[in-house]
Amino acid sequence: MNTTNPVLELKNVNKSFGPIDVLHDISLKVHAGEVLCLLGDNGAGKSTLIKTLAGVHKPTSGQMLMDGEEVSFDCPKDAASRGISTVHQFGGTFPLMTIGRSFFVGVEPTKKFGPFTIFDRKTANETAVKAVKEFGITRIDDGDRLIGGLSGGERQSLAIARAVHFGARVLILDEPTAALGVKEATHVLRIVFEARKRGLAVIFITHQVMHAMTVGDHFAVLIRGALAADFRKGEKTREEITDLMAGGEAMADLEGEIESYMSAHEGHPPPPAH
Amino acid sequence: MKTQFLSKFVTRPEAGSVMSFVAVILFFVIFGGVQLSNFIGAASWVNLAANLGVVALPVGLLMISGELDISIGAMIPAGSMSVAILSGYYELPIIVGILGALALGVAVGLVNGLLTVRTSVPSLIVTLGTLVAMQGVILSASVLLTGNASVALSAPEWSKAIFGNLVGGSYQIIILWWIGLTAVYFFIVHYTRYGNWIFAMGGDRDSARNAGIPTDRLTIWLFVLSSTSASFVGMCGAILFNSAQVSGGMNYIFNAVVSVVVGGVLLTGGFGSIIGIFFGTLTFAVVTQGIYFTDIDRNWSSLIIGVMLLVAVVMNNSFRKMALTGSKPKKEKQKLNTTRAAA
Ligand SMILES: Nc1ncnc2c1ncn2[C@@H]1O[C@H](COP(=O)(O)OP(=O)(O)O)[C@@H](O)[C@H]1O
Numbered sequence: 001m002n003t004t005n006p007v008l009e010l011k012n013v014n015k016s017f018g019p020i021d022v023l024h025d026i027s028l029k030v031h032a033g034e035v036l037c038l039l040g041d042n043g044a045g046k047s048t049l050i051k052t053l054a055g056v057h058k059p060t061s062g063q064m065l066m067d068g069e070e071v072s073f074d075c076p077k078d079a080a081s082r083g084i085s086t087v088h089q090f091g092g093t094f095p096l097m098t099i100g101r102s103f104f105v106g107v108e109p110t111k112k113f114g115p116f117t118i119f120d121r122k123t124a125n126e127t128a129v130k131a132v133k134e135f136g137i138t139r140i141d142d143g144d145r146l147i148g149g150l151s152g153g154e155r156q157s158l159a160i161a162r163a164v165h166f167g168a169r170v171l172i173l174d175e176p177t178a179a180l181g182v183k184e185a186t187h188v189l190r191i192v193f194e195a196r197k198r199g200l201a202v203i204f205i206t207h208q209v210m211h212a213m214t215v216g217d218h219f220a221v222l223i224r225g226a227l228a229a230d231f232r233k234g235e236k237t238r239e240e241i242t243d244l245m246a247g248g249e250a251m252a253d254l255e256g257e258i259e260s261y262m263s264a265h266e267g268h269p270p271p272p273a274h
Numbered sequence: 275m276k277t278q279f280l281s282k283f284v285t286r287p288e289a290g291s292v293m294s295f296v297a298v299i300l301f302f303v304i305f306g307g308v309q310l311s312n313f314i315g316a317a318s319w320v321n322l323a324a325n326l327g328v329v330a331l332p333v334g335l336l337m338i339s340g341e342l343d344i345s346i347g348a349m350i351p352a353g354s355m356s357v358a359i360l361s362g363y364y365e366l367p368i369i370v371g372i373l374g375a376l377a378l379g380v381a382v383g384l385v386n387g388l389l390t391v392r393t394s395v396p397s398l399i400v401t402l403g404t405l406v407a408m409q410g411v412i413l414s415a416s417v418l419l420t421g422n423a424s425v426a427l428s429a430p431e432w433s434k435a436i437f438g439n440l441v442g443g444s445y446q447i448i449i450l451w452w453i454g455l456t457a458v459y460f461f462i463v464h465y466t467r468y469g470n471w472i473f474a475m476g477g478d479r480d481s482a483r484n485a486g487i488p489t490d491r492l493t494i495w496l497f498v499l500s501s502t503s504a505s506f507v508g509m510c511g512a513i514l515f516n517s518a519q520v521s522g523g524m525n526y527i528f529n530a531v532v533s534v535v536v537g538g539v540l541l542t543g544g545f546g547s548i549i550g551i552f553f554g555t556l557t558f559a560v561v562t563q564g565i566y567f568t569d570i571d572r573n574w575s576s577l578i579i580g581v582m583l584l585v586a587v588v589m590n591n592s593f594r595k596m597a598l599t600g601s602k603p604k605k606e607k608q609k610l611n612t613t614r615a616a617a
């Protein structure tokens with residue numbers, strides 16, 4: 001078990017939207033230089049959990065701590081300024097902008113041009129291209145290309161490189177490999193490794209058990225908003241994880257257990273099994 | 275090297291409008307029997323382009339940022355009536371009339387902008403509301419204050435020299451304003467960080483806001499800009515023609531949107547260019563005014579505009595698709611380029 005202070009820690013976090021309880025009593029630790037794989041069926045609450053971490057939602061109750069100190073985010077910008085960075089499934093959100101321009105949206109490098117302050121396109125392009133190159137993606141060499149013209153894997157890679165460049169400490173990846181082919185996915189996984197090597201804490205959401213097994217150090221399974229399992233690499237076999245993820249027999253059993261537990265405990269889910 | 279330049283040009287937002295501009299002129303010369311020298315020197319289409327262009331530029335910027343402003347249709351007569359009522363009917367100094375017209379533009383722009391960012395009502399509906407409301411305000415104010423729907427104005431020479439003069443007998447001074455404003459917009463949009471903000475906002479407003487861009491403030495600014503520009507064009511017209519009417523201006527809505535779309539701005543926002551809008555406006559003016567120089571019946575110009583608009587929308591859309599679906603196989607990309615070039 002990792003003994004260092006976790007970068008990010010959740011303590012008994014609940015989240016409900018009006019009468020709908022989506023997250024129940026989640027306690028989780030995320031360490032630097034580790035990849036946490038967040039697994040679970042559709043609707044389990046994975047997106048809600050990471051949106052809570054990213055400052056989109058506020059927990060209804062419970063605590064969030066960074067480096068052992070309690071934090072509260074009013075908006076995604078707050079979380080971002082603390083170093084929590086989310087990369088969405090399709091990478092860049094500005095497909096019609098150039099690589100250099102989208103890399104620096106909101107923090108554009110400028111230079112003097114006579115009495116004017118202008119956007120420094122050259123620096124922007126060079127920095128962006130260099131940042132992805134450092135992650136081993138050499139096919140991106142022209143910062144003037146449109147984001148939309150890149151492949152899915154390249155976009156993900158660029159988005160991750162961007163987060164790292166701007167000092168992210170916790171990198172949240174929401175199904176980064178779901179829409180990718182095998183080769184593209186491999187690229188992204190390599191970049192996840194690279195980010196981990198640089199000491200980032202990575203939260204990786206995926207449905208593909210192979211991808212989870214490849215990069216994960218630590219696994220958390222959500223079922224109906226509750227943490228149904230929380231284990232480390234090597235503690236479960238691939239089959240067991242597949243069962244958990246794919247809703248096989250083990251999953252059905254677990255859900256049955258939870259249901260009976262919940263009906264017996266006034267709708268409260270069971271504590272996570274370690 | 276040459277093909278690389280060509281393929282780079284074709285993927286630029288202004289490519290379509292530059293090509294359609296050239297195509298329309300060629301069409302008129304070849305099939306319309308136009309004498310190019312007569313045509314180039316004619317003031318009518320340049321005047322139309324300039325008046326339209328001053329409004330089309332900020333309307334295009336709004337569209338790039340993902341919004342629409344149709345209240346410009348009322349702001350053009352509002353601008354001309356303001357200056358005419360203040361400085362014509364009430365005989366206040368012309369500067370009061372000019373500032374009054376511009377201030378009204380700022381005020382209506384603020385209303386449009388604030389309503390758009392504070393409510394979730396689409397800006398098309400918000401500005402439809404202010405369009406109709408301002409039409410009512412202008413008509414009632416004019417009738418109440420002057421008892422007339424048309425007001426005379428005799429502006430002093432210096433103000434005519436700046437806002438409403440004919441240079442060389444038939445060229446309106448607003449042409450210089452248009453060219454100057456195009457240069458200013460070009461610089462701001464493509465060379466400063468604010469341009470980047472507008473494109474980011476049109477691409478994805480939430481992400482732009484999360485990246486620290488003051489999206490609400492920027493949106494309000496853009497509405498103020500378009501409303502004030504429309505008021506400015508109306509004001510220049512009143513100073514030039516020595517009178518202002520309550521009616522008119524509605525066709526600017528349609529004409530500006532056509533110019534902007536032909537200029538390669540995506541209806542859904544996030545993509546476009548100042549040069550594109552400039553050439554889109556020129557193309558529109560050439561088609562509607564240039565037709566008088568041809569043997570072609572002028573009623574056909576509407577057909578040409580309609581076809582041009584549809585081709586532009588389809589082209590813009592296929593370009594967007596190409597950009598969104600990522601790296602394309604070579605063949606398909608080539609096909610796309612040739613259809614763009616053919617259009
Ligand atoms: N803003 C919201 N308001 C109400 N219910 C929501 C909201 N967001 C998510 N939910 C509900 O929370 C549950 C979990 O959703 P989500 O976190 O998207 O799951 P996942 O990402 O694991 O597929 C779903 O039942 C969904 O309907």
Ligand SMILES: [Mg+2]
Binds near residue numbers: 046047
């Ligand atoms: Mg989800």
